[in-house]
Amino acid sequence: MSELKAILFGVGAVGSLIAKHLLDKGVRVVGAVDNDKNKVGKDLGKVLNLSEKLGLIVSEDVDSALSGEKCDVAIHATSSSFRRTYPQIASVVKHGVNVVSTCEELSFPYYSEPDLAKRLDKLSKKYETTVLGTGINPGFLMDTLVITLTAVCQRIERISVARVMDAATRRIPFQKKVGAGLKVDEFREAMETGLITGHVGLTQSIAMIADALSWNLDRIAAEQAEPVIAGNSVKSVSINLRPGYVAGMRQKAAGYRDGNPVISLDFQAYIGAKEESDQITIEGTPRVCQRITPCVHGDLGTVAIVANSVPKVINAPPGLVTMKDLPVPSAWNETFNSAS
Amino acid sequence: MSELKAILFGVGAVGSLIAKHLLDKGVRVVGAVDNDKNKVGKDLGKVLNLSEKLGLIVSEDVDSALSGEKCDVAIHATSSSFRRTYPQIASVVKHGVNVVSTCEELSFPYYSEPDLAKRLDKLSKKYETTVLGTGINPGFLMDTLVITLTAVCQRIERISVARVMDAATRRIPFQKKVGAGLKVDEFREAMETGLITGHVGLTQSIAMIADALSWNLDRIAAEQAEPVIAGNSVKSVSINLRPGYVAGMRQKAAGYRDGNPVISLDFQAYIGAKEESDQITIEGTPRVCQRITPCVHGDLGTVAIVANSVPKVINAPPGLVTMKDLPVPSAWNETFNSAS
Incomplete structure (x- = not known):
């Protein structure tokens, strides 16, 4: 039984959190890639703010990072855009290495990039690797868990999912990402210029649910993120909000069938949200009303589900897969038997 | 695209409910087997209390029921005991037909009958069929759904699951099964003589969760079902309960690791239960606290999950499988493309 070997593709905020968790689990990190000039050439231990060096230098070049010993999986965490990450993921796949990525659009790539998805599927099969995009959302709370709960239903009319987070x-980068601390007109300007992009993944989650249910949707409509305005003075660790300023955002999307919204997603992330929760309501036979309180913590959950997906991906047949294609997700508490 | 063909093995209370749902879905029932002399020789439509005949006679003999056209799956609903159902299931498997069974012990057969489970696995592989035991509980609420939620955890210390049902x-047979209407000493006597068996499946659910998490448990301990005593006068459709009489039962089981109960299941089914719910609490990083209110209706949910598992089982590789081995469960809203 040999230890599992991984390379890290992207050691930014989320990539670093995943890296630390994998190191804690005893996974051997045999390579690290990043394009940040402040990280390239430095020891990974230093980049991760660990107390000691790891004897592994962060590289800018995938091929050199993968030129050493054969590894089992690449943990990819660089961007939300499948189009932007495609060349990165393809470069890993060509080394015959499996990929678990946090790329939001990759959680269900057939929605925004069907041709690119088919290309990646073909490439993965050619090099006998498995590629998965996952995360807590998209990847689990607003799609995989919803799909799982539909299994107790004989008939389904409508599905509503809401995630309410206290930012x-x-x-802090997440708080800024949802616009906290901005004036309302600054928020709208930032949305227009793309400085704030809103949450990426609602449309992918809807497409994944519809696919699992074999529902042909007429269309998936994503509303623009709307600012949530701070009422009373609330504060986070670093952002003090005066009433009237933006506390965060609310974003909705819906999948329509015969003109009716049959899958509705509602994402709320703002400073001062009182009741943090993940809610799933399935109007059907029987009706299912589920609630997780508080909502699952985004970073903790993303790190978990990325790591926990590693054994599933390694054991899966080659190809581009989504969470719903893999066996029931579960925590990974085992020393893994490496393929190499 | 041809329709899916099924045979029914057992057309008792639950089997009949599943049968009606499958017929509603457009599944073609090509055979029906039961050992009840009141059903054998009668038209299935009559046995199911439908308004019209189905032109299909309930048979006592599996081989003759399966001697006609090749079918895709057998829906098996006869007994909770894997040992008792083994010959029935094996007789179907030998015809090369997949099986979805409500047999509670089959939901995780490696716990009570590891040798028999291995034998059935071998047999299924030989005849290239897939066999699954499922249901709402065991099969989903107190095991598969729990396992699914562990996927968001980096570390898990302890899991508690409770199902509270208003019987x-x-x-009515369910109400009687949980002892409703008996005096307390009658309940205890019925438990001793086996007239009331309590809920079957808690130990299987614990074993399945432990297996998914690769937890080596020291032992799984199931407490005997305890009567829940009616306080104020409560009633169901047919059973009037005076205070002091048995309203139903409560049953607990736990899986121990290093002497500590790390997986605790609490099943409550009694007339007059105020807050029906399915609760899962995972003490870990992060802590996950999930609640479905009201609890998922047992019969509606079992019918759903059995039917919804059919496409998964047909598409799975041969062998004896459990819910956690299959892809993420989901509702089945599609006309299925039959394998035959």
Whole structure:
């Protein structure tokens, strides 16, 4: 039984959190790639803010990072855009290495990039690797878990999913990402210029649910993120909000069938949200009303589900897969038997 | 695209409910087997209390029921005991037909009958069929769904699951099965003589969760079902309960690791239960606290999950499988493309 070997593709905020968790689990990190000039050439231990060096230098070049010993999986965490990450993921696949990626659009790539998805599927099969995009959302709370719960239903009319997060409990970059601290017109301008992109993944989650249910949707409509305005003065660790300023955002999307919204997603992330929860309601036979309180912590959950997907991906047949194609997800508490 | 063909093995209370749902879905029932002399020789439509005949006679003999056209799956619903159902299931498997069974012990047969499970696995592979035991509980609420939720955890210390049902909302046989209407000493006597068996499946659910997490348990301990005593006068459709009489039962089981109960299951089914719910609490990183309210209706949910498992089982590789080995469960809303 040999230890599992991984390379890290992207050691930014989320990639670093995953890296630390994998190291804690005893996974051997045999390579690290990043394009940040402040990280390239440095020891991974230093980049991860560990107390000691790991004897592994962060590289800018995938091929050199993968030129050493054969590894089992690449943990890819660089961008939300499948189009932008495709060349990165393809470069790993060509080394015959499996990929678990946090790329939001890759959680269900057939929605925004069907041709690119087919290309990646073909490439993965050619090199006998498995590629998965996952995360807590998209990847689990607003899609895989929803799909799982539909299994108790004989008939389904409509599905509503809501995630309500208090952004104050999250990383500062996340708080900024949802616009916290901005004036309302600054928020709208930032949305227009793309400085704030909103949450990526609602449309992918809807497409994945519809695919699992064999529902042909007329269309999937994503509303633009709307600012949530701070009422009373609330604050997070670093952002003090005066009433009238933006506390965060709310974003909705829906999948329509015969003109009716049959899958509705509602994502809310703002400082001061009182009741953090993940809610799934399935109107059907029987009706299912599920609630996780508080909502699952985004970073903790993403790190978990990425790591926990590693054994599933390694054991899966080659190809581009989504969460719903893999066996029931589960925590990974085992020393893994490496393929190499 | 041809329709899916099924045979029914067992057309008792649950088997009949599943049969009606499959007929509603357009599944073609090509055979029906039962050992009840009141059903054998009668038209299935009559046995199912349908308004019209189906032109299919309930048979006592599996081989003759399966001697006609090749079918895709057998829906098996006869007994909770794997040992008792083994010959029935084996007789279907030998015809090269997949099996979805409600047999509670078959939901995780490696716990109570590891040798028999291996034998059935071998047999299924020989005849290139897939066999699954499932249901709402065991099969989903207290095991598969729990396992699914562990996927968001980096570390898990302890898992608690509770199912609280108001037996008044269930079938009369179910109400009697949980002892409703008995005096306390009658309940205890019925438990001793085996007239009431308690809920079957808690130990299987614990074993399945432990297996998914690669937890080596020291032992799994199932407490005997305890009567829940009616406080104020409560009633169901047919059973009037005076205070002091048995309203139903509560049953607990736990899986121990290093002497500590790390997986605790608590099953409550009694007339007058105020807050029907399915609760899962995972003490870990992050802590996950999930609640389905009201609890998923047992019969509706079992019918659903058995039917919804059919396409998964047909598409799975041969062998004896459990819910956690199959892809993420989901509702089945499609006309299925039959394998035959």
